[in-house]
Amino acid sequence: MEKSTVHLTETLSPELRDRILARLEEERTEPAYRLLTPSALRQLGTIHSTGDPIVSLYLELTPERRLKDAWHVAFKDLVRAKLDTIEDRRLRDHVAGELERIEMALKEGLPAMGRGVAFFVCESLGLWRQIALPIPLPDRLELASTPYTRPLVRTRDEHDRFAVALLSREHSRFFISQIGYVEEVLTLTGPKLRGLVTDWIDWNQRDDIELQLLHQEGKALATIAALVFQQFEARYLLFSAPEKLKPSFLEHLPKAIREQVGGEFEVDVHAPVHQVAEAIEPVQRAVEAREEVRTLERIQESLPERGVWGAEHVIDAINQRRVMTVAVDDAFQVAGGYCAHCDLLVLDASKPCPACGNPVEAESDIIDRALEMALAQDATIELVRSEAARTLMAQHAPMGALLRF
Structure with a gap:
């Protein structure tokens, strides 16, 4: 570049x-591998296709993946698995063409730094975004009318x-x-x-x-x-x-x-x-490390009125639109469910939605969706990665929050 x-x-x-x-x-808009800024993420959130689907691709680029083009094997596996699920021939051919364009870009050059990459592509919209990721995100390939950006919350520390x-x-x-x-x-x-x-x-x-x-x-x-x-x-x-x-x-x-x-x-x-x-x-x-510890100390000092510890209490506060800052150990995962009708999260997907009584959609891990909902409420995210903060957090819970009220 x-x-x-x-x-x-x-x-x-x-x-x-x-x-x-x-x-x-x-520098912010040229079609090259870019660091994702908050404004670029907001822009992705405004894009919608009424015709061809938007292709969203996430690919890990760990040091092991960069050796002898090991990333290419993983990419081909993703492509093959996705194309096999598309019955409509025209759509399958179209998606294959989009993925070929992404493959060519990857072959032309991987980002020199970073641990992963994300693509958001739709030729009919003129959409082409290549984003270098500072952390590895799980390999994923999605087709939808909007860019699939939920994994990017992990980059929004x-x-x-x-x-x-x-x-x-x-x-x-x-x-x-x-x-x-x-x-x-x-x-x-x-x-x-x-x-x-x-x-x-x-x-x-x-x-x-x-x-x-x-x-x-x-x-x-x-x-x-x-x-x-x-x-x-x-x-x-x-x-x-x-x-x-x-x-x-x-x-x-x-x-x-x-x-x-x-x-x-x-x-x-x-x-x-x-x-x-x-x-x-x-x-x-x-x-x-300094800022993570400071955030955790603020949560502890704000108990019990303006601070909470534990996934159950944090999820409840997110559902009530009360969170101001959410802190979570970046390695923490918890299963649960989501009610799209009420936009609510639950920790027990075997029970109906407490608001409307309808069945909820079970998810193996609801943390990314919880963080996405918190960001939509203009909350800030603290992804705890330092040893000092993790040691402090171990005294309480792997998830906590500061509340607005």
């Missing part, structure tokens, strides 16, 4: 700001979206990231300030001029970091900057973003993306 490059020769003008925003928007700024006085790079996946979205090049001040500035004025230039460049880079942060709906900002540039950069960050600085890291400014990912991962893990 070709990233955007901008030559920075002055502080950020309105024209340059608009140009950067336009390029960032292009409240504290797992980072904007990353790798700064220098001659060359600066900006990334978006979830733990395990990093995507470069913007590169900035500028004048070599050291050469400028030594070539034509009086030695007696050198320090003052250099400070002024550092101030201007720090302000411009802070503005651009804020644009990236906001455009990709990040939760935290990580940065690396020379000591002389750091004060001005931090000073000019908007206050709300400055409060979300998650930490610093060190890596060569020209390092390949995978080295940037390695450099920032310890900082990301520390942020994740």
Whole structure:
């Protein structure tokens, strides 16, 4: 993927700001493997086909799957199993064609990073989305009038979206990231300030001029970091900057973003993306653990009026549209049922819906649907993955929630 490059020769003008925003928007919409942003997920939720079905494919890309194209065997098995269930010949031929397009894209290149991939495809709608996933999701192939996005709730951790700024006085790079996946979205090049001040500035004025230039460049880079942060709906900002540039950069960050600085890291400014990912991962893990523990502590402190522990209590609160934050061990699963008529979850699928009395649809695991319903209520999700938070959660239950009322 070709990233955007901008030559920075002055502080950020309105024209340059608009140009950067336009390029960032292009980065969000171009048909390549992309990190899923909340806005992109919301957009998928608005798509509906009244004709040909939308093909939704999830495929794990663990290190084992990448060896000797092992992913291709799994893909072929998925395709064969799905096509065998389609009796209508025209529909089967159409779906086979869509899957051939996906297969060609996978053969042309897997995402360089990440643990999985998702495709959402419908040629008649002009729909083509290739999404790199930071975590492995179970292989799945669905045909429906809307994109099948429920598994993506596992990528919606409240504290797992980072904007990353790798700064220098001659060359600066900006990334978006979830733990395990990093995507470069913007590169900035500028004048070599050291050469400028030594070539034509009086030695007696050198320090003052250099400070002024550092101030201007720090302000411009802070503005651009804020644009990236906001455009990709990040939760935290990580940065690396020379000591002389750091004060001005931090000073000019908007206050709300400055409060979300998650930490610093060190890596060569020209390092390949995978080295940037390695450099920032310890900082990301520390942020994740800190915020997970903080959420669990808030639940415990809010008992019993505004906090609950246990799947039964959390499911009940989701049914009542009361949840504000749901925290769940990412490995936790529980069987149950769902009533589509009442949009209610139950833990005992052998009993009728408590609201309408109709039979419920049994599901082997209702956690993803519960998280999907919570997100639809504008709740936030905390997927607990750190050892520190799991140890704390083991004292209570694998699922808890903060309540609105």
